Amino acid sequence: MAITTEPAPTASRRPPPRIGGGIAAIAAVLAVAAALGVGELVAALVSPASSPFLAVGQAAIRLTPEWLKEFAIAQFGVYDKVALLTGMTAAIVVVAILTGLASRRDERPGLVVVAAMGVLALVAVVTGPTFAPLDLIAPFAALLVGIAAWFAVHRTALAAAGASADVAGGQAGAGGTARRRLLLTAGGVAVGAGVAGVAGRFLVTGAGSPSSVGPLPTAAGPPPPPLVGVDYVAAGTPTWLTQAADFYRIDTALSVPRLSTSSWSLRVHGMVNRELTLTWDQLRSRRLVEAPVTLTCVSNEVGGNLVSNARWLGVPMAELLAEVGVQPGAEQIASTSSDGWNCNTPLGPLTDGRPAMLAIGLNGQPLPVEHGFPVRMVVPGLYGYVSACKWITDIEVTTFAGFTSYWEQRGWAQQGPIKTQSRIDVPRRDASVPAGPTMVAGVAWAQHTGIDAVEVRVDRGPWQRAELAAEPTVDSWRMWKLPVTLSPGGHELVVRATDRSGYTQTPQVVPPIPDGASGWHTVAVTAV
Ligand SMILES: Nc1nc2c(c(=O)[nH]1)N[C@H]1C(S)=C(S)[C@@H](COP(=O)(O)O)O[C@H]1N2
Ligand SMILES: [Mo]
Numbered sequence: 001m002a003i004t005t006e007p008a009p010t011a012s013r014r015p016p017p018r019i020g021g022g023i024a025a026i027a028a029v030l031a032v033a034a035a036l037g038v039g040e041l042v043a044a045l046v047s048p049a050s051s052p053f054l055a056v057g058q059a060a061i062r063l064t065p066e067w068l069k070e071f072a073i074a075q076f077g078v079y080d081k082v083a084l085l086t087g088m089t090a091a092i093v094v095v096a097i098l099t100g101l102a103s104r105r106d107e108r109p110g111l112v113v114v115a116a117m118g119v120l121a122l123v124a125v126v127t128g129p130t131f132a133p134l135d136l137i138a139p140f141a142a143l144l145v146g147i148a149a150w151f152a153v154h155r156t157a158l159a160a161a162g163a164s165a166d167v168a169g170g171q172a173g174a175g176g177t178a179r180r181r182l183l184l185t186a187g188g189v190a191v192g193a194g195v196a197g198v199a200g201r202f203l204v205t206g207a208g209s210p211s212s213v214g215p216l217p218t219a220a221g222p223p224p225p226p227l228v229g230v231d232y233v234a235a236g237t238p239t240w241l242t243q244a245a246d247f248y249r250i251d252t253a254l255s256v257p258r259l260s261t262s263s264w265s266l267r268v269h270g271m272v273n274r275e276l277t278l279t280w281d282q283l284r285s286r287r288l289v290e291a292p293v294t295l296t297c298v299s300n301e302v303g304g305n306l307v308s309n310a311r312w313l314g315v316p317m318a319e320l321l322a323e324v325g326v327q328p329g330a331e332q333i334a335s336t337s338s339d340g341w342n343c344n345t346p347l348g349p350l351t352d353g354r355p356a357m358l359a360i361g362l363n364g365q366p367l368p369v370e371h372g373f374p375v376r377m378v379v380p381g382l383y384g385y386v387s388a389c390k391w392i393t394d395i396e397v398t399t400f401a402g403f404t405s406y407w408e409q410r411g412w413a414q415q416g417p418i419k420t421q422s423r424i425d426v427p428r429r430d431a432s433v434p435a436g437p438t439m440v441a442g443v444a445w446a447q448h449t450g451i452d453a454v455e456v457r458v459d460r461g462p463w464q465r466a467e468l469a470a471e472p473t474v475d476s477w478r479m480w481k482l483p484v485t486l487s488p489g490g491h492e493l494v495v496r497a498t499d500r501s502g503y504t505q506t507p508q509v510v511p512p513i514p515d516g517a518s519g520w521h522t523v524a525v526t527a528v
Contacts, residue, residue: 017162019104019154023182027153028100030189031114032092035146037193039121040200043138048204048255049128049339050135052121052142057088057254059124066411070513073299077306078249085254092117107154114150118143129340149189156182207258210366210373219290219313229470230479235441236426237479240469241292242308244362249370250297250306250384252406256369257338257391264374266358270334270396273325280374284360286315291355291380294445294477296418298383298407299512303423303521307445309476312378313361317350320358326397334396334403335377335389344405345379345387346415347397354380354448355475358392380475381448383516386416413515420446420505421518422454422480422497427525435488435527440466441481442521446499450474453498456482459491466495474500486527494522 019027039052049055061084064072076083095113103110122139125131156178163178230240242248261280268276290313297306321333326347333350336342350356356379360367367373372390379387385407396403400414408414422444427433444451450471455463466482484493496505509519 014165016105017158017165019157019161021101021104023157023161024104024154025097025100026186027157028096028103028110028113028150029093030153030186030193031110031146031150032096032117033193033197034149034189035114035118035142036092037195037197037200038145039138039142041196041203042141042200044200044203046137047132047135048207048258049130050125050138051200051204051255052118052125052139053088054254055124055128055139056121057084058128058252060084060088061252061254066513069410070299070511074301081254103154105158107151107158110150110154111147114146115143118146130338149193152185153182153189156185204255204258207260209258210368213261213366213374216313216361216364216366217284217288219288221289224290224292224311225472227470227472230472231469232441232479232481235439235481237441237443237469237481238425240309240472240476240479241363242310244310244365244368244371247308247310247362247368247371248295248297248306250299251390252341253339253391258369259338259374259391261374264393266375266393266395268320268324268395268397270398271327271330272397273327274323276320276324283315283358283375287319288313288360289316289355289357290314290361291357292473292476293355293378293380294447294475295378295384295388296421296445296447298385298412298416298516300421300517301512302421302509302517302519303429303523304517307421307423307443307477310362311364312355312357312359313364314357314359314375314378317356317358317377317379318353321347321351321397324397329399330397331399332397332403334398334405335392336394336396337372337389337391338393339391341389342406343386343389344400344403344408344414345377345382346400349379349382349387349448356380356387381418383416383418385412411514416515418445418447419516419518420444420449420451420497420499420503421521422451422495422505423521424456424493424495424523427493427523429523429525431523431525432528433486433525435486437483437485438527439481439483440493440495441479442495443477443479444495444497445477446497446501446503447475447477450500451478451480451497452500452502454478454480454482455496455498456484457494457496458484458486463496486525488527490524490526492522492524494520496520 043051099113160178160182163174294309300306359378376390425442454466466480469479498504
């Protein structure tokens with residue numbers, strides 16, 4: 001800054017006051033925080049999906065190119081959402097700080113940036129998949145409050161700066177009052193933003209909960225066989241049934257939809273003879289079946305852990321489709337969730353006798369909110385992106401040409417049968433194991449086909465057949481183990497599975513996009 005161009009400070013013609021850099025930055029951060037806090041609170045009261053902050057995040061998810069999404073899932077796995085929200089928060093804070101610094105004399109840069117952020121949130125909300133006019137209220141409130149907070153803090157800061165210039169110029173007295181007013185204004189905005197934001201989050205997360213459902217009805221038919229000899233936990237495999245809390249989670253929802261059973265309903269329509277709308281009570285009083293099914297994400301890399309097994313309780317899809325009467329020519333169903341995600345599932349796997357269902361229970365409990373409470377779909381043998389719609393509210397019977405799903409629009413395959421896979425769980429990659437006898441163990445899956453053999457190869461030697469655990473159903477994964485002897489030094493362990501159709505996994509590792517990873521899982525270990 002060229003000091004010489006500034007007019008000399010005189011009592012009559014002093015330079016325009018200038019807010020200190022730190023205070024200017026704080027003022028802008030506070031204005032943005034006020035907008036976001038009020039946005040959260042109003043959204044919680046009016047329509048949770050209209051949270052300006054989360055709407056921008058959801059828009060980012062919708063617009064992210066596929067390679068970046070793959071990278072994010074590879075880097076952060078199930079923490080991809082935390083990473084996105086943390087990154088967004090950091091970006092907003094940086095923009096706000098720079099805006100404040102650009103507004104030390106003039107409130108207009110801040111006004112423009114706060115307004116632009118508000119408009120961005122509005123656009124994100126309006127272009128969301130479930131937009132309704134009520135959703136405009138929260139981003140509008142955020143925009144107005146953000147601007148008001150900016151003016152309030154900036155103007156009091158400018159007044160305080162002017163007053164301290166007066167003090168420097170010899171007019172004491174006004175400085176203290178102006179500074180107090182600034183502290184009060186900034187403090188008030190900070191507290192208000194914090195309280196509104198926390199209250200908003202609290203209201204949203206307190207709504208609709210599985211504990212309100214009470215005990216689930218029991219399934220028809222004989223009780224399931226006892227699960228004996230189904231895993232090698234002592235050797236290091238996962239438990240055969242995955243605990244709900246450990247079940248992998250993949251979805252596009254930044255804020256989990258929290259539905260209440262009293263307002264939930266499912267509409268079944270499209271190429272049907274009798275359209276049907278089911279309430280929660282109607283759904284749960286239908287004939288229910290219970291079956292273990294292993295879900296797998298198409299994004300699961302070779303050796304990855306986006307695969308889990310649970311006992312699902314639900315209404316058979318085949319019975320529901322028979323009741324509505326599928327018209328000739330129909331090929332698939334399009335399922336939509338309350339948050340506007342959708343997927344397509346061919347009619348074949350829904351009606352060929354496998355336990356494809358509208359699930360309401362997981363391991364004997366109501367579905368956890370993260371896994372689709374109150375109702376989600378489960379189809380053995382299909383990746384989640386073409387079958388496992390959580391928070392499901394709509395099913396349309398249609399043709400392949402009649403509907404293109406969320407992930408298909410983003411380059412993933414139209415059909416998603418799960419590929420036969422196997423994984424080494426112990427020893428872990430890069431592990432050190434004692435030289436001599438050691439146990440290799442893991443899981444293999446070929447849902448609705450079944451696993452017939454798992455083989456392990458040490459250092460390019462001969463393939464050795466692993467011992468297989470019991471197989472209560474072909475719809476779940478199968479555990480295996482094999483004792484090997486490792487001499488001191490580095491070793492390579494490779495696994496491959498053969499399924500009941502006679503197919504043996506092929507060696508080359510293929511990445512997930514567009515229709516699922518394949519290839520042998522290899523781990524390098526050191527025996528010491
Ligand atoms: N509503 C909704 N349902 C969804 C998704 C989603 O993003 N939104 N993701 C699907 C994908 S890609 C997978 S792999 C499974 C994962 O189910 P889980 O989180 O219960 O393991 O849910 C499916 N159902
Ligand atoms: Mo997935």
